[in-house]
Amino acid sequence: MHIAFITLLAAAEETAKAGKSIGLGVGGGLGAVGAGVGIGLIFGKAIEAITRQPEMRDEITQLQWLGFALTEATFFYGLVAGLLAAFIV
Numbered sequence: 001m002h003i004a005f006i007t008l009l010a011a012a013e014e015t016a017k018a019g020k021s022i023g024l025g026v027g028g029g030l031g032a033v034g035a036g037v038g039i040g041l042i043f044g045k046a047i048e049a050i051t052r053q054p055e056m057r058d059e060i061t062q063l064q065w066l067g068f069a070l071t072e073a074t075f076f077y078g079l080v081a082g083l084l085a086a087f088i089v
Contacts (some may be wrong), residue, residue, distance in 0.1 A: 024086040028079055035075035042067040 046064035050057050 020086045022084045025066055031075050031078040031082075035071055036080040038071040038074075042071065 042064055044061055049060045051062075
């Protein structure tokens with residue numbers, strides 16, 4: 001093999017690693033932003049609902065925590081998928 005071909009293969013491999021790293025960073029960052037916005041909306045709407053109907057406080061709080069857990073789980077699923085894509089594929 002010629003040295004130019006080996007150099008080209010090495011450069012392509014480094015570019016692929018860089019692309020995976022950038023993709024993982026952007027995907028994780030956007031996932032965190034999305035989860036943050038979702039959690040903010042959940043708690044904001046829960047406060048509004050409790051203010052409007054204080055007698056429903058317990059039911060609203062239960063749904064609030066369920067929504068928080070599902071939103072956070074969605075973020076972690078995205079993070080795990082990004083890590084799998086970066087290190088296994």
